[in-house]
Amino acid sequence: MTDASAPQSEPVPWQNARILRIAPQTHRIKSFFFALPRPFSHLAGQHVDLRLTAPDGYSAVRSYSIASAPGRAGEIELAVERLDDGEVSPFLHDIAEPGDEIELRGPLGGHFIWTLDDGGPLLLIGGGSGLVPLMAMIRYRHRMGSAVPVVLVLSARTWDEVLYRDELLELAQLENGFTLVLTLTRDATRRSGDYSRRIDAPMVKEALKHLPSPPKHVFICGSNPFVNTAADAVLAAGLLPSMIRTERYGT
């Protein structure tokens, strides 16, 4: 397990990050590209905290996973789903514009991370925007030219709600050890090998056949019910709890 928090004496500082551009990904998810005045290098799977402050001093803090691969110091991408009853995500979606400065600190988190040294194979399971930290791992693996076998089981409501769909399909076509398995809960499948139902144990068992040997690490990210179902499916496939790292999207 990698420990991202080598002893340090200073807190991770806040900085005023500038929104470079905003790119719609699905009808509920947008990517926000930030320029960092104090560049940092992160590990795949880490997050940042954003802090929004109102004129009366009230502030709201939220954590967002970094979608971009490590290695582009000075710029990061966050992919944020709009939660209709949220406080920060509607602001980001509806009000924030390129050029705006947002307070941000990072990189943060030392558990849900993967580096080349951690090795593989990897089983990655994402639900909806739970793909984001997994995407950083997939992009990082690709950028490093790694041959670590990876299977991603990604659940989304519909074909059009598959975050980073085109990029994932392209990576899967390279046939260099990355396999994409989509499962659409409210849509028909478009590719052979995909599913049209909620994630379950048989699906995970079949997905594992894409790996040459059992996974060394399993990363699961999504809503709590999704993560529980997926983790139970992974355990039912005979993998050990100690191999499984989860990240659950709270409120």
Place this chain on the structure above:
Amino acid sequence: MVTRGFTGRGRSGDEATRIPPGQHLVDDFPVLSAGPTPRIPLEKWSFTLKIGPRPVKTWNWAEFNALPQTKATRDIHCVTAWSKLNTSWEGVLIDDLLAEAGVEAPTPYLLAHSYDGYSTNVPLADLAGGKAMIALRYEGKPLEPDHGGPARLLVPHLYFWKSAKWINGLQFTERDEPGFWELRGYHIYGDPWREQRYTND
């Protein structure tokens, strides 16, 4: 720095005084944990008090439930920035646990240990004096596995990662030993009112 265009949600009176900086109120009870949810059968459950490596007392589920049970209604604050007000719990105060074991605290530091291998450090001063309990019931019902059942630590005045789920023991340590999240970038103490979220905050 004021964020252009951000006003935030309306603040009620409670929020001004009971919600620490950067936190927001939730009505539901979000679940956050680092691995799969363990399911621990009650007949296999036990709780062990240790001094260093030495076990001093172990309780099974029936014995633990026979200890004095205390109710508490508290506000809780998660480092992921949600707070929940007036949560009601029932369980065994750490004071009662130590008294029952007949243990005079040998050090001012403890580590809580859990069934999933999780650990977190909490000073004795934050566990004793009625400040903390091993909670067995939440809102009048047995604690659900997702929220740490059968039993979790409840230290409501610190960020909620200190309230270890699926707890199976407390251990006095010579020094203040960082636990799972404290080794992974989170604050050694975790006071929400001082926003001690991450290392050295």
